[in-house]
Amino acid sequence: MSRNSFLVLLALAAGCRAAPQPSLSPAQSAFDAGEYDRCVQLCAATIDAGQTPADAHLLRGKAYERLGEHARAAADFEKVRREDPSRAEAAFRQARCHLAMGQTEQAEATIQGCLSRVYDSLSMRDQMLAHAVAGEVHFALGDFDHAASDYEAALKIARGSRPLGTDRSVAVIHYNLSWTHFQRNSFRRAREAYQDYLDASKRAGLEPEGEDLYTLAVLHFLCGDVRQARNMAATLPPDLRPRLEGVLSGEVFSVRTLYDQTRKEKESTDELHR
Numbered sequence: 001m002s003r004n005s006f007l008v009l010l011a012l013a014a015g016c017r018a019a020p021q022p023s024l025s026p027a028q029s030a031f032d033a034g035e036y037d038r039c040v041q042l043c044a045a046t047i048d049a050g051q052t053p054a055d056a057h058l059l060r061g062k063a064y065e066r067l068g069e070h071a072r073a074a075a076d077f078e079k080v081r082r083e084d085p086s087r088a089e090a091a092f093r094q095a096r097c098h099l100a101m102g103q104t105e106q107a108e109a110t111i112q113g114c115l116s117r118v119y120d121s122l123s124m125r126d127q128m129l130a131h132a133v134a135g136e137v138h139f140a141l142g143d144f145d146h147a148a149s150d151y152e153a154a155l156k157i158a159r160g161s162r163p164l165g166t167d168r169s170v171a172v173i174h175y176n177l178s179w180t181h182f183q184r185n186s187f188r189r190a191r192e193a194y195q196d197y198l199d200a201s202k203r204a205g206l207e208p209e210g211e212d213l214y215t216l217a218v219l220h221f222l223c224g225d226v227r228q229a230r231n232m233a234a235t236l237p238p239d240l241r242p243r244l245e246g247v248l249s250g251e252v253f254s255v256r257t258l259y260d261q262t263r264k265e266k267e268s269t270d271e272l273h274r
Contacts, residue, residue, distance in 0.1 A: 023051040024059060031063055039063040054083045058090055070097040086118050088126040092133050099140050107137045125164060128157040132173050135180070144183045151177040171200035179259050191219040210237040215259070217244055 027042035043060035047053055061076030077094035080087050091114040098107035111134045119127060135150030154173050158164040178193035194216055198208050213235050220229040226248065233244050 023049070024055055027056070027059055031059060031066075034066075036063040036066045040067075054080050054087065057083075058087070061090070061093060065093065065097065070100045073097050074101075086121050088114060088118065088122050088130060091118075092129060095133050095137060099137065104137065104141050108141065111137055124157055124161045125167070125169075128154045128161075128164065128173075129169065131157070132169070132176070135173075135176060139176070139180060139183075144180050147180045148177060148184070151180060166203050166205070168201075168204040168206070171197055171204055171206065174200050182259060187219060187222040191216070191223050194219055210240050214240045214244060218247055221247060 023046050024043070027039050027046065030036075030039040030042060040060055040063045043056045043063065046056040047060070057076040057079045061073040061080070064070070064073035064076065074094050074097040077090040077097065080090035081094065091110055095107045095110040098104070098110060111130065114130050115134060119130060122130065131150050131154035135147045135154065138144070138147035138150055151173055155170070155177070158167070158170045158173070164170055174193055174197035178190045178197055181187075181190035181193055198212060198216065201208065201212075213232060217229045217232040217236070220226075220232065229244070229248060233241055233248075236244060
C-alpha cells in the first residue's frame with residue numbers, strides 16, 4: 001500500500017465522486033489523465049464563462065495541488081468554502097496545502113473551522129476525515145497527544161459505519177495512529193494500531209507489502225517480543241531479512257527512522273477521499 005508521511009488522508013477526493021458537470025467533463029478527463037496544466041486551463045475557461053464556479057475552483061485547486069502550486073490551490077479551495085461552507089473536501093485540501101507550505105496555524109484554523117461550523121452537516125465519512133485531518137495538523141504541530149485523540153475519534157466513527165469498514169482511508173488512519181503512538185514512545189500501542197492497519201488494509205482488498213511486515217517485526221522487537229519478531233523473519237522478502245537480523249542482533253537500528261524506512265510516497269492524499 002502506498003502512503004506518505006501522515007497526510008492521508010489525508011488524499012482527498014470525494015468518497016464516491018459525483019459525475020462532473022457537463023461543462024467540466026473535459027477538465028475532469030484531463031485531470032484523470034494526469035494533464036494538470038491542461039486541466040487548469042479548462043477550469044479557468046469554465047470559471048470565466050460563469051459556469052459551475054465552485055466545482056471548477058475545486059477541480060482547479062486539485063490540479064494545482066498535483067502541480068505543487070499550493071498557494072494557488074489554497075486560494076481556489078478558499079473560494080469553494082466561501083460559496084459553500086459544507087464542501088468539506090475543500091477544507092480538507094486547503095488544510096493540506098497550508099501544511100505543505102509550513103503554515104501550521106492556518107491549517108489548524110481551517111480544520112477547526114470545519115469541525116466547529118459545519119461538522120453536523122457532514123456525512124459520516126467526512127466527519128471521520130475531518131477528525132483525521134485534525135490529527136495530521138496536530139501531528140505536524142508536534143502535539144502527539146491531541147493527534148492520537150483526533151485519530152481515535154475518526155476511528156470511532158468508522159467503527160459505527162458498516163460501509164466504512166472496507167474504506168481504504170480507515171487503514172491510513174490506523175497507520176497514522178500507529179506512527180503517532182510511536183512518536184510518543186508508546187510502542188505497544190503503536191504495535192496494536194499497526195496490526196489494526198494491516199487488518200483494515202486486508203478488508204479494503206490490499207495485501208501487506210514486505211516493508212509492512214518488516215515494520216511489524218521491529219515493533220514486536222521494541223515491545224520485547226523477540227520470538228515473534230524472529231518468527232516473522234521467514235515471511236519477509238530476502239532483501240529485508242538481513243536488515244531485520246541486524247536489528248535483532250543489535251548491530252543496526254535507529255528507532256526514530258523506523259517509519260521513515262517503511263514510508264512510501266502516496267499519490268497526494270487521494271487514498272482517503274477516493
